Amino acid sequence: MKAARITVYDTTLRDGAQAEGVSFTVAGKIKMALRLDAFGVDYIEGGYAGSNQKDMDFFSAIRKYPLKRSRIVAFGSTRRAGRKVRDDSLLQSLLAAQTGAVTIFGKAWILHVRDVLRTTPRENLAMISDTVAYLKDCGREVFFDAEHFFDGYKADASYAMAALEAAVRAGADAVVLCDTNGGALPAEIYEATRxxxxxxxxxxxIHVHNDGGMAVANTVEAVRAGAVHVQGTVNGIGERCGNADLCAVLPSLEFKMGLQTVGREALRGLKDLSVFADTILNRRPDSRAPYVGQSAFSHKAGPHVDAVNKNPRSFEHVKPEDVGNRRRVLVSELSGGTSVLLKAIELGVGRAGARKAEMR
Incomplete structure (x- = not known):
């Protein structure tokens, strides 16, 4: 039986760029987009159309590069309250980006409708439907990001659902549930998504932030509840505490849940993708990052090293080479004979199959 297919939507170049200390150049964004395309993600959110000139320059420049698999997406918002779609400058910028797919965010939490937009619940729903319908009429594939959906669902489930229904009736190709504040728990994500x-x-x-440290778990729970489209960033960079880390989400879905994302062959390049993104941004890689960190398959305690030497499954949840990583043996006062033996072999001092006694 063929594995279920999960659509992979990368927002490193848009939501990732909103992280503290992160700033892409146009050239850097192009390099990252080409690397993501080679890796095999389905969609690359290139930037927030109309918010800054750099993102518009990227949308113009990337059209010169034929992509093999990915579609570039421009990000924007619904029309503003009391304004017609054709008169909204940000929507015109969204179209000027000339991407085949667009994502718009709209409010799904009544608190934001009243306190932030300062408009009526009815007008907010009209803003959603008018914008989706207009973009569909212009020939775009349209994703609707339901901003603050989970907070909105807890406050008023019927209104949060009405926001989704407004987008669907207007022709949205998919709706994306957003934990924009990043504070939802996995059980809440599962129940609402279901x-x-x-x-x-x-x-x-599903699009979640990591303010409660649950972004990867929440993404997995949403998929378990039936979501078929996951959004995230390379290395989890993003606003405040970051977004769901695709470097942890994708191998978890492939290896733990038997689902298809970019494919297992592509995942062998996962660590290289992680390092590439950090290099572009002049960031030091997180050595303790799951799957791709330098320490992810490092073993220090003597009994652990001895066990891994006998059977790697004893202390490794996946094969390190399956995500482009490698096993490392650390030597310290905690080491046993196996640790010293394996390190000696690694350094060319000993030989495979040597007995511990020979290395003393």
Whole structure:
């Protein structure tokens, strides 16, 4: 039986760029986009159309590069309250980006409708439907990011669902449930996502932030509940505490849940992708990052090293080479004979199959 396919939507160049200490050049964004395309993600969110000239320059420049698999996406918002779609400058910028796919965010939490937009619940729903319909009429593939969906669902489930339904009726190709504040718990994500999947007949996606340290777990729970589209960033960079880290999400979905994302062959380049992104941004790689960190498959305690030498599954949840990483043996006062033996062999001092006694 063929594994279920999960759409991979990378937002490193947009949401990732909102992280403290992160700033891409146009050239850097192009290099990152080409690397993501080679890696095999389905969609690359290139920037926030109309918010700054750099992102518009990127949308113009990237058209010169034929991509093999990925589609470039321009990000924007619904029309502003009290304004017609054709008169909204940000929507015109979204079209000027000339991408085949666009993502717009709209409010799904009544608190934001009243306190931030300062408009009526009815007008907010009209803003969503008018914008989606307009972009569909212009020939775009449209994703609707339901901003603050999970907070909105807890406060007023019927209104949060009404926001999704407004987008669907207007022709949205998919709706994406957003934990924009990043504070939801996995059980909450599962229950709300499951309800949405059962209620709607369009693909459902997930976009979460990491303010509670749950972004990867929440993404996995949403997929378990029926989401078929995942959004995240390379190395989890993003606003405040970051986004769901695709370097942890993708191998978890492939190796732990048997789902298809970019494919297992592509995942052998996962560590290289992680390092590439950090290099572009002049960041030091996180040595303790799951799957791709230098310490992810490092063993220090003597009993651990001895066990891994006998059977790697004893202390490794996946094969390091499956994500482009490698096993490392550390030597310290905690080391046993096996640790010293394996390190000696690594350094060319000993030989495979040598007995511990020979190395004393």
């Amino acid at each position: 309800a949405v999947v059962r209620a709607l007949r369009v693909p459902v996606g």
